Amino acid sequence: MTAVEVDDLFKSYGSVNAVRGISFSVQAGEVFGLLGPNGAGKTTTLEILEGHRRRSGGTVSVLGFDPQLGGRAFRERIGIVLQAAGVDAELTVRELLMLHGSWYPRELPIADVIELVGLEQKRSARVGTLSGGQRRRLDLALALVGDPDLIFLDEPTTGFDPAARRNAWELVDRLRRLGRTIILTSHYMDEVQHLADRVIVLSAGRIVAEGPPDSLGADGPPATIVRFRLDERHSSDQLPTELLRAIEIGEREIVIRTSAPLRTLTILCDWATASGAELRALEVVRPSLEDVYLELTSGSSAVGDGGPRVGN
Amino acid sequence: MSGTDRAFYRGRPSALRILGGQVVYQLRLLRRSPIAAFATLVIPLMVLLAIGLLYANARVSTRGDIRYVQFLTPAMVVFATVTACYMGVISSTVLAREQGILKRIRGTPLPAWAYLTGRIIAAGIVAGVSSLVVIGVGMAAYGFHMMWSSVPPALLVLTTAIFCFCSLGLAVTIVVPSAESALPLAWGTMLPLCFISDVFQPIDGAPAWLRSVAAVFPVRRFADQLEALFNPVTGGTRLDGADLVMLVVWGAGAALFALIAFRWEPAGEHGGIFPALRAIASLVRERITDLLGACAKRLSAKGRPL
Numbered sequence: 001m002t003a004v005e006v007d008d009l010f011k012s013y014g015s016v017n018a019v020r021g022i023s024f025s026v027q028a029g030e031v032f033g034l035l036g037p038n039g040a041g042k043t044t045t046l047e048i049l050e051g052h053r054r055r056s057g058g059t060v061s062v063l064g065f066d067p068q069l070g071g072r073a074f075r076e077r078i079g080i081v082l083q084a085a086g087v088d089a090e091l092t093v094r095e096l097l098m099l100h101g102s103w104y105p106r107e108l109p110i111a112d113v114i115e116l117v118g119l120e121q122k123r124s125a126r127v128g129t130l131s132g133g134q135r136r137r138l139d140l141a142l143a144l145v146g147d148p149d150l151i152f153l154d155e156p157t158t159g160f161d162p163a164a165r166r167n168a169w170e171l172v173d174r175l176r177r178l179g180r181t182i183i184l185t186s187h188y189m190d191e192v193q194h195l196a197d198r199v200i201v202l203s204a205g206r207i208v209a210e211g212p213p214d215s216l217g218a219d220g221p222p223a224t225i226v227r228f229r230l231d232e233r234h235s236s237d238q239l240p241t242e243l244l245r246a247i248e249i250g251e252r253e254i255v256i257r258t259s260a261p262l263r264t265l266t267i268l269c270d271w272a273t274a275s276g277a278e279l280r281a282l283e284v285v286r287p288s289l290e291d292v293y294l295e296l297t298s299g300s301s302a303v304g305d306g307g308p309r310v311g312n
Numbered sequence: 313m314s315g316t317d318r319a320f321y322r323g324r325p326s327a328l329r330i331l332g333g334q335v336v337y338q339l340r341l342l343r344r345s346p347i348a349a350f351a352t353l354v355i356p357l358m359v360l361l362a363i364g365l366l367y368a369n370a371r372v373s374t375r376g377d378i379r380y381v382q383f384l385t386p387a388m389v390v391f392a393t394v395t396a397c398y399m400g401v402i403s404s405t406v407l408a409r410e411q412g413i414l415k416r417i418r419g420t421p422l423p424a425w426a427y428l429t430g431r432i433i434a435a436g437i438v439a440g441v442s443s444l445v446v447i448g449v450g451m452a453a454y455g456f457h458m459m460w461s462s463v464p465p466a467l468l469v470l471t472t473a474i475f476c477f478c479s480l481g482l483a484v485t486i487v488v489p490s491a492e493s494a495l496p497l498a499w500g501t502m503l504p505l506c507f508i509s510d511v512f513q514p515i516d517g518a519p520a521w522l523r524s525v526a527a528v529f530p531v532r533r534f535a536d537q538l539e540a541l542f543n544p545v546t547g548g549t550r551l552d553g554a555d556l557v558m559l560v561v562w563g564a565g566a567a568l569f570a571l572i573a574f575r576w577e578p579a580g581e582h583g584g585i586f587p588a589l590r591a592i593a594s595l596v597r598e599r600i601t602d603l604l605g606a607c608a609k610r611l612s613a614k615g616r617p618l
Contacts, residue, residue, distance in 0.1 A: 050419055051419070052415070052418065052419060052577075053597055068605075069602060069606050069609060070422055070600060071606070074423045075419060075421045076421040077325070078419070080416075080419040082416060082419070084412055085413070085415055085416040086408070086411030086412035086413040086416065087413060087414040088341055088408075088413060089472065090340070090341055090345060091337075091340070091341070091344075092342035095340075099333060099419060102325060102329070102330070102333050103325065103330060103420050103422045104325075104420075104421060105321060105322065105323050105324045105325070105332075105423045106319050106320070106321050106322075107319065107320060107322065108318065108319045109320075112318055118610065142416070146420070146421070147319035164413075186537055200495055234497055243360070292437055
């Protein structure tokens with residue numbers, strides 16, 4: 001079942017086009033990631049889906065509602081963690097959760113929500129006394145208290161320490177297991193890689209890549225790296241001609257960038273076997289999502305600025 | 313984990329429950345913000361004590377030669393109401409908006425009317441308490457003569473004024489560009505009106521044009537009504553319908569504007585009065601388009617669940 005359907009979405013602020021005709025869908029129960037640098041349009045997209053912002057063109061359906069017109073019935077079924085939103089510093093954690101929970105037809109037990117986000121020690125503390133990370137956990141708690149079907153998380157772990165991030169990840173995993181649909185944005189590539197079933201990468205308001213995190217960049221740059229050292233009896237100019245044009249000679253090693261790693265390895269190994277060369281510290285490195293992301297969004301690669309490659 | 317699978321369904325909460333929650337929430341916030349409470353409760357009291365000390369035994373010749381305190385006490389009830397409802401609503405609402413609290417609330421099922429009405433009722437309760445304190449101090453310190461038969465019509469006037477000034481406060485938040493400018497704008501618009509509207513002293517001898525200007529605004533209408541109700545010589549328990557209608561018209565107009573153009577998000581790039589006005593114009597356009605769209609959708613989907 002489709003939870004979110006976006007077709008040809010446009011958003012402009014005056015003469016600035018923040019989102020330029022993007023289309024995607026999110027299935028119920030899926031964890032969906034929006035990736036992109038600052039200004040790529042991911043928060044604008046998210047806020048249009050939440051109903052906080054009006055679109056300039058295209059169609060959007062969220063849980064069967066047009067978010068612009070969905071009203072109370074729509075908002076009863078979603079939970080939102082905004083990138084930056086205030087809370088009343090004078091209330092306690094428990095009071096604030098009770099207040100928010102009282103607006104929904106379904107409500108999670110307040111004690112459960114507090115435990116879920118790890119704020120048991122702070123349940124009676126005024127919100128104004130919480131640290132940045134604790135405040136962010138309260139944001140999560142407020143988004144969950146109405147037991148939503150769809151949860152929007154706009155950079156939910158920004159400001160968390162590593163342990164708190166891991167806890168938040170576990171929480172998202174739990175929510176996924178409970179069948180909740182989650183749409184998140186993040187600057188942390190490992191977070192998206194860990195959490196998201198599928199992602200879209202936005203750059204300058206357009207989708208530049210889409211798919212499961214592991215598949216990103218599979219059919220394009222950046223290349224896989226094959227890295228090794230040769231023994232003393234052999235030198236790099238003895239390598240097969242087809243590899244020669246793609247190699248980079250480092251201080252201690254030879255690097256080959258390839259979009260066809262299996263073929264490159266076959267040629268390399270055949271040559272090594274035939275010539276009796278030893279390939280020391282042979283390593284095949286797949287590009288990380290971060291490499292893919294940087295290449296997709298900036299046009300330059302963290303791995304090697306689009307150097308020569310072995311292709312098919 | 314205790315489990316997020318332990319959710320309980322109780323159905324959509326009733327309007328009364330939501331509204332009650334909002335009033336308690338607003339009062340709790342006020343109780344825990346000593347500065348806000350100070351401004352609302354103490355300032356009118358200080359003005360009463362200060363002016364009372366100076367003129368307690370003076371007479372107001374233009375109003376049946378009553379003692380000054382008989383004029384001043386109801387006038388300070390007016391000032392207390394305006395402070396709690398107009399100034400209080402503007403400063404607290406703009407602060408909540410600029411801190412992003414309203415944006416968060418906008419993403420929840422809390423209806424806009426419940427939030428706005430909750431603010432009005434809470435401010436009204438504060439205005440009521442503040443008025444009681446002013447009257448009590450007026451009676452105890454300066455011998456203000458309480459006319460008990462005037463209390464029922466005075467309550468009607470007070471309720472109408474609370475609605476009027478809270479609505480005006482909510483409407484004014486729309487054009488306030490930042491948290492820093494909220495209080496200067498609130499005091500800057502209301503204080504001059506108070507001076508020309510018989511709040512700090514009767515301006516019965518002022519030029520006719522000034523009195524006519526003041527009569528256009530609700531402060532003068534409110535003040536004249538309340539002061540007349542507690543004037544043992546020239547006043548009485550009869551209400552002036554035109555004054556009440558004027559308060560209702562100002563309040564209803566402001567409430568309508570607030571409902572259509574209320575801003576839930578921080579001003580951000582719309583900071584500054586002119587960008588704010590442009591943003592309001594675009595907001596009003598959007599809200600009306602949405603309203604028409606929602607009506608059309610409702611009509612076309614009548615009888616069919618969403």
